[in-house]
Amino acid sequence: MAIPPEHRPLRINMVELLRQPGAERTSDATIDPVALDCVIAEGQSQPSGLVDVVVRAVAGTDDVEVHCHVSIPWAGECRRCLVPVSGTERVEIVERYLPAGSGHVAGSREDAEVIAVEGDQIDLVPVVRETIMIELPVAPLCSPECAGICPLCGADRNAAPCECSTEVRDDRWAALDQLRLDD
Numbered sequence: 125m126a127i128p129p130e131h132r133p134l135r136i137n138m139v140e141l142l143r144q145p146g147a148e149r150t151s152d153a154t155i156d157p158v159a160l161d162c163v164i165a166e167g168q169s170q171p172s173g174l175v176d177v178v179v180r181a182v183a184g185t186d187d188v189e190v191h192c193h194v195s196i197p198w199a200g201e202c203r204r205c206l207v208p209v210s211g212t213e214r215v216e217i218v219e220r221y222l223p224a225g226s227g228h229v230a231g232s233r234e235d236a237e238v239i240a241v242e243g244d245q246i247d248l249v250p251v252v253r254e255t256i257m258i259e260l261p262v263a264p265l266c267s268p269e270c271a272g273i274c275p276l277c278g279a280d281r282n283a284a285p286c287e288c289s290t291e292v293r294d295d296r297w298a299a300l301d302q303l304r305l306d307d
């Protein structure tokens with residue numbers, strides 16, 4: 125399958141890098157998340173634009189450490205008042221890659237986040253795809269203080285304070301008071 129041109133910066137020639145321990149390779153990619161077929165959970169925000177990925181790969185003696193700075197624009201709605209909310213999620217992910225069959229993969233490394241690579245090329249697309257799916261905010265808020273919509277009268281309590289809950293409580297107490305008076 126042909127590699128889309130915009131995904132090429134997410135391919136790293138591991139064999140070449142491992143010939144020069146300490147060598148670094150950097151690249152930038154701009155990815156359309158729609159093309160990655162991300163699975164978005166219910167209540168999760170949607171990607172709202174192109175995802176930027178800045179890659180820095182550093183060769184060790186037997187592995188390659190890859191740092192990806194991923195910026196994910198997203199859009200959703202406030203879980204309390206339903207107004208549109210949006211933002212950009214920025215994360216750094218670090219992965220280590222080893223040639224498959226090099227003997228270190230099944231080893232007893234403490235930092236077991238090691239990915240075995242078949243062939244010469246590290247492909248960062250799966251990691252970027254997974255990062256997008258994990259990082260899209262679930263049930264965001266327009267603000268931590270969002271007062272939400274009144275479940276009784278439907279008023280947006282951010283726009284104007286709503287007295288519903290107070291009134292209900294008052295009525296209940298009033299009825300109780302009445303009862304006591306009747307006794």
Ligand SMILES: [Zn+2]
Nearest residue numbers: 202205266270
């Ligand atoms: Zn809100």
Ligand SMILES: [Zn+2]
Nearest residue numbers: 274277286288
């Ligand atoms: Zn109300």
